[in-house]
Amino acid sequence: MITYHILIEYVGTKFVGWQIQKNGLSIQEILQKKLKKILKIETVVFGSGRTDAGVHAVEQSAHFRIKKEITDKKKFINSLNFFLSRYKISVLNIKKKNKNFHARHSAKKRTYKYVIINRQAPLSIEKNRAWNLKKKLNLIKMRRGAKLLQGTKNFSTFRSSSCTAKSPIKTLERVKISNSKNKIEITFTSKSFLQQQVRSMVGCLKYLGEEKWSLKKFKNAMNSKKRSNCAPPAPPCGLYLMKIKY
Numbered sequence: 001m002i003t004y005h006i007l008i009e010y011v012g013t014k015f016v017g018w019q020i021q022k023n024g025l026s027i028q029e030i031l032q033k034k035l036k037k038i039l040k041i042e043t044v045v046f047g048s049g050r051t052d053a054g055v056h057a058v059e060q061s062a063h064f065r066i067k068k069e070i071t072d073k074k075k076f077i078n079s080l081n082f083f084l085s086r087y088k089i090s091v092l093n094i095k096k097k098n099k100n101f102h103a104r105h106s107a108k109k110r111t112y113k114y115v116i117i118n119r120q121a122p123l124s125i126e127k128n129r130a131w132n133l134k135k136k137l138n139l140i141k142m143r144r145g146a147k148l149l150q151g152t153k154n155f156s157t158f159r160s161s162s163c164t165a166k167s168p169i170k171t172l173e174r175v176k177i178s179n180s181k182n183k184i185e186i187t188f189t190s191k192s193f194l195q196q197q198v199r200s201m202v203g204c205l206k207y208l209g210e211e212k213w214s215l216k217k218f219k220n221a222m223n224s225k226k227r228s229n230c231a232p233p234a235p236p237c238g239l240y241l242m243k244i245k246y
Contacts, residue, residue: 001065003097006045008060011088013128013237018051018060027051027089031062034083038076039066048103048244049110052196054236056129058113059092061244063103070094101246109173109189109245114202115238116184130183131202131238137209139179145208145218146175146186149201156225158200165194168225175201187242202234 008027016024020032028045035043048061070076073094080091100106115130116137117123123132149172156168174189186205188198204221207213213221213231221229 001067001099002069003063003065003099003101004070005061005063005095005097005101005103007092008057008062009090009092010057010060012051012053012055012057015053017053017055018047018049030084030087030089034080035064037083038079041066046103048107049192051241052236055239055241057241059243060241061103061107063097063101103244106246107191107244109191110193111187111189111242112193112198113240113242114186114198114234115240116186117182118184119182128237131234133206135210137184137206138211139177139184139209141211141215142205142209143177144215145205146177148219148222149175154225155194155197157222157227157230158197158204159194159227160196161227163195168194170194170197196233199233199236199239200230203231206234207231
Protein backbone atom coordinates (compact mmCIF):
# COMPACT_ATOMS: atom_id res chain seq x y z
CA MET A 1 0.00 0.00 0.00
CA ILE A 2 1.17 3.53 -0.81
CA THR A 3 0.54 6.36 1.67
CA TYR A 4 -0.38 9.80 0.36
CA HIS A 5 -0.42 12.96 2.45
CA ILE A 6 -2.77 15.76 1.36
CA LEU A 7 -3.20 19.36 2.54
CA ILE A 8 -6.74 20.72 2.47
CA GLU A 9 -8.33 24.15 2.71
CA TYR A 10 -12.04 24.55 3.47
CA VAL A 11 -14.80 26.83 4.65
CA GLY A 12 -16.54 24.88 7.42
CA THR A 13 -19.75 26.95 7.66
CA LYS A 14 -22.12 24.44 6.05
CA PHE A 15 -20.50 21.27 7.40
CA VAL A 16 -21.04 19.26 10.60
CA GLY A 17 -17.25 19.21 11.00
CA TRP A 18 -14.38 17.10 9.69
CA GLN A 19 -15.57 13.66 10.79
CA ILE A 20 -18.35 11.65 9.15
CA GLN A 21 -21.60 11.94 11.13
CA LYS A 22 -25.19 10.85 10.62
CA ASN A 23 -26.68 14.31 11.16
CA GLY A 24 -25.17 16.08 8.14
CA LEU A 25 -22.41 16.48 5.59
CA SER A 26 -18.76 16.38 6.69
CA ILE A 27 -15.46 17.25 5.00
CA GLN A 28 -14.24 13.65 5.37
CA GLU A 29 -17.36 12.26 3.68
CA ILE A 30 -17.06 14.60 0.69
CA LEU A 31 -13.35 13.83 0.21
CA GLN A 32 -13.93 10.08 0.36
CA LYS A 33 -16.77 10.23 -2.17
CA LYS A 34 -14.73 12.30 -4.63
CA LEU A 35 -11.64 10.10 -4.21
CA LYS A 36 -13.78 7.06 -4.99
CA LYS A 37 -15.01 8.80 -8.14
CA ILE A 38 -11.44 9.32 -9.36
CA LEU A 39 -9.71 6.18 -8.01
CA LYS A 40 -12.68 3.82 -8.59
CA ILE A 41 -12.18 2.26 -5.15
CA GLU A 42 -13.38 2.93 -1.59
CA THR A 43 -10.78 5.12 0.10
CA VAL A 44 -10.65 6.11 3.78
CA VAL A 45 -9.20 9.55 4.54
CA PHE A 46 -7.63 10.03 8.00
CA GLY A 47 -7.48 13.63 9.24
CA SER A 48 -4.95 15.20 11.61
CA GLY A 49 -7.82 15.97 13.98
CA ARG A 50 -11.50 16.78 14.12
CA THR A 51 -12.65 20.30 13.46
CA ASP A 52 -16.11 21.08 14.83
CA ALA A 53 -19.12 22.22 12.82
CA GLY A 54 -18.53 25.70 11.39
CA VAL A 55 -14.74 25.65 11.92
CA HIS A 56 -12.52 26.44 8.92
CA ALA A 57 -9.11 25.18 7.79
CA VAL A 58 -6.31 27.04 6.05
CA GLU A 59 -4.23 23.86 5.99
CA GLN A 60 -5.85 20.71 7.33
CA SER A 61 -3.68 17.62 6.96
CA ALA A 62 -4.86 14.11 6.05
CA HIS A 63 -3.67 10.86 4.52
CA PHE A 64 -5.04 7.88 2.61
CA ARG A 65 -3.57 4.57 1.42
CA ILE A 66 -4.01 2.97 -1.99
CA LYS A 67 -2.37 0.10 -3.91
CA LYS A 68 -1.72 1.91 -7.18
CA GLU A 69 0.71 4.82 -7.48
CA ILE A 70 -0.55 8.25 -8.58
CA THR A 71 1.73 8.99 -11.55
CA ASP A 72 0.51 12.49 -12.43
CA LYS A 73 -0.05 14.37 -9.15
CA LYS A 74 -0.90 17.67 -10.83
CA LYS A 75 -3.62 16.06 -12.93
CA PHE A 76 -4.91 14.20 -9.87
CA ILE A 77 -5.21 17.40 -7.77
CA ASN A 78 -6.89 19.27 -10.65
CA SER A 79 -9.44 16.47 -11.09
CA LEU A 80 -10.13 16.27 -7.37
CA ASN A 81 -10.54 20.04 -7.05
CA PHE A 82 -12.91 20.08 -10.02
CA PHE A 83 -15.30 17.82 -8.09
CA LEU A 84 -14.73 19.67 -4.79
CA SER A 85 -15.19 23.25 -6.05
CA ARG A 86 -18.91 23.55 -5.28
CA TYR A 87 -18.28 22.63 -1.62
CA LYS A 88 -15.62 25.31 -0.89
CA ILE A 89 -13.03 22.59 -0.30
CA SER A 90 -9.61 22.65 -2.02
CA VAL A 91 -6.76 20.14 -2.01
CA LEU A 92 -3.57 22.22 -1.94
CA ASN A 93 -0.89 19.56 -2.26
CA ILE A 94 -0.22 15.83 -2.30
CA LYS A 95 2.95 13.98 -1.31
CA LYS A 96 3.96 10.34 -1.08
CA LYS A 97 4.96 9.33 2.46
CA ASN A 98 6.49 6.28 4.10
CA LYS A 99 4.14 3.56 5.38
CA ASN A 100 4.50 4.68 9.01
CA PHE A 101 3.16 8.19 8.38
CA HIS A 102 -0.16 9.01 10.04
CA ALA A 103 -1.78 12.44 9.69
CA ARG A 104 -2.94 12.41 13.31
CA HIS A 105 -0.42 10.32 15.24
CA SER A 106 2.71 11.67 13.51
CA ALA A 107 1.83 15.32 14.20
CA LYS A 108 4.25 17.24 16.43
CA LYS A 109 2.54 20.64 16.52
CA ARG A 110 -0.89 22.03 15.71
CA THR A 111 -1.61 25.72 15.24
CA TYR A 112 -5.08 27.27 15.45
CA LYS A 113 -6.05 30.90 14.96
CA TYR A 114 -9.16 32.65 16.26
CA VAL A 115 -10.34 35.83 14.53
CA ILE A 116 -12.36 38.59 16.25
CA ILE A 117 -13.63 41.72 14.51
CA ASN A 118 -14.04 44.30 17.28
CA ARG A 119 -16.41 46.94 15.89
CA GLN A 120 -19.96 48.23 16.10
CA ALA A 121 -20.90 47.55 12.47
CA PRO A 122 -22.08 44.02 11.60
CA LEU A 123 -19.96 41.82 9.33
CA SER A 124 -20.57 41.56 5.61
CA ILE A 125 -17.39 40.33 3.92
CA GLU A 126 -16.26 38.34 6.96
CA LYS A 127 -19.68 37.06 8.02
CA ASN A 128 -19.35 33.45 9.26
CA ARG A 129 -15.55 33.88 9.10
CA ALA A 130 -15.00 35.82 12.37
CA TRP A 131 -16.62 36.70 15.71
CA ASN A 132 -18.12 40.19 15.68
CA LEU A 133 -17.76 41.78 19.15
CA LYS A 134 -19.09 45.31 19.54
CA LYS A 135 -17.76 46.21 22.98
CA LYS A 136 -14.18 47.53 22.90
CA LEU A 137 -11.82 44.84 24.24
CA ASN A 138 -8.95 45.50 26.63
CA LEU A 139 -6.04 43.83 24.83
CA ILE A 140 -3.61 44.42 27.69
CA LYS A 141 -5.74 42.28 30.03
CA MET A 142 -6.29 39.65 27.33
CA ARG A 143 -2.54 39.34 26.76
CA ARG A 144 -1.97 38.88 30.49
CA GLY A 145 -4.55 36.11 30.50
CA ALA A 146 -2.96 34.53 27.41
CA LYS A 147 0.37 34.35 29.26
CA LEU A 148 -1.27 32.40 32.09
CA LEU A 149 -2.52 29.79 29.61
CA GLN A 150 0.97 28.93 28.38
CA GLY A 151 2.81 25.87 29.67
CA THR A 152 1.89 22.36 30.81
CA LYS A 153 -1.40 22.43 32.72
CA ASN A 154 -4.63 20.64 33.50
CA PHE A 155 -7.06 22.25 31.04
CA SER A 156 -10.23 20.59 32.39
CA THR A 157 -11.97 23.99 32.68
CA PHE A 158 -11.74 24.38 28.89
CA ARG A 159 -12.68 20.79 28.05
CA SER A 160 -16.00 19.85 26.48
CA SER A 161 -18.07 17.34 28.48
CA SER A 162 -18.06 15.06 25.41
CA CYS A 163 -14.25 15.13 25.05
CA THR A 164 -12.76 11.61 24.80
CA ALA A 165 -9.09 12.52 25.39
CA LYS A 166 -7.36 10.26 27.91
CA SER A 167 -5.88 13.16 29.87
CA PRO A 168 -6.81 16.85 30.35
CA ILE A 169 -3.12 17.73 30.72
CA LYS A 170 -1.73 19.50 27.66
CA THR A 171 1.27 21.71 26.91
CA LEU A 172 0.29 25.00 25.33
CA GLU A 173 3.54 26.19 23.76
CA ARG A 174 2.39 29.60 22.66
CA VAL A 175 -0.57 31.98 22.78
CA LYS A 176 -0.13 35.16 20.76
CA ILE A 177 -2.61 38.03 20.46
CA SER A 178 -2.08 40.44 17.57
CA ASN A 179 -4.28 43.24 16.33
CA SER A 180 -4.57 45.52 13.32
CA LYS A 181 -7.23 48.24 13.43
CA ASN A 182 -10.37 46.36 14.56
CA LYS A 183 -9.14 42.84 13.73
CA ILE A 184 -7.83 40.72 16.62
CA GLU A 185 -6.12 37.38 15.95
CA ILE A 186 -5.34 34.90 18.74
CA THR A 187 -2.94 32.10 17.77
CA PHE A 188 -2.54 28.89 19.79
CA THR A 189 0.21 26.27 19.31
CA SER A 190 0.32 22.85 20.99
CA LYS A 191 1.00 19.23 20.11
CA SER A 192 -2.69 18.50 20.64
CA PHE A 193 -5.85 20.11 22.02
CA LEU A 194 -8.89 18.96 23.96
CA GLN A 195 -12.32 19.15 22.36
CA GLN A 196 -13.51 22.80 22.36
CA GLN A 197 -10.36 23.86 24.25
CA VAL A 198 -9.46 26.73 21.92
CA ARG A 199 -12.98 28.15 21.70
CA SER A 200 -13.37 27.87 25.48
CA MET A 201 -10.10 29.68 26.13
CA VAL A 202 -11.14 32.43 23.69
CA GLY A 203 -14.48 32.76 25.51
CA CYS A 204 -12.63 33.32 28.80
CA LEU A 205 -10.18 35.77 27.22
CA LYS A 206 -13.18 37.67 25.86
CA TYR A 207 -14.58 38.00 29.41
CA LEU A 208 -11.20 39.46 30.43
CA GLY A 209 -11.22 41.86 27.49
CA GLU A 210 -14.74 43.04 28.29
CA GLU A 211 -13.66 43.41 31.94
CA LYS A 212 -16.43 41.08 33.11
CA TRP A 213 -13.64 39.13 34.79
CA SER A 214 -10.56 40.27 36.66
CA LEU A 215 -7.25 38.51 36.01
CA LYS A 216 -7.66 36.83 39.40
CA LYS A 217 -11.06 35.41 38.44
CA PHE A 218 -9.64 34.20 35.12
CA LYS A 219 -6.81 32.44 36.96
CA ASN A 220 -9.19 30.94 39.54
CA ALA A 221 -11.48 29.61 36.80
CA MET A 222 -8.53 28.01 35.02
CA ASN A 223 -7.11 26.48 38.21
CA SER A 224 -10.49 25.18 39.38
CA LYS A 225 -10.42 22.47 36.67
CA LYS A 226 -14.23 22.74 36.57
CA ARG A 227 -16.07 23.13 33.28
CA SER A 228 -18.89 24.94 35.10
CA ASN A 229 -16.49 27.84 35.78
CA CYS A 230 -15.71 28.38 32.09
CA ALA A 231 -17.14 31.34 30.17
CA PRO A 232 -19.37 30.43 27.18
CA PRO A 233 -17.16 29.14 24.33
CA ALA A 234 -16.52 31.42 21.37
CA PRO A 235 -18.58 30.52 18.28
CA PRO A 236 -16.95 28.21 15.71
CA CYS A 237 -17.12 30.78 12.87
CA GLY A 238 -13.92 32.54 13.98
CA LEU A 239 -11.76 29.43 14.36
CA TYR A 240 -9.21 28.30 11.76
CA LEU A 241 -6.91 25.27 11.74
CA MET A 242 -3.76 26.90 10.37
CA LYS A 243 -1.03 24.29 10.18
CA ILE A 244 0.11 20.83 11.27
CA LYS A 245 3.84 20.32 11.75
CA TYR A 246 5.44 16.87 11.46
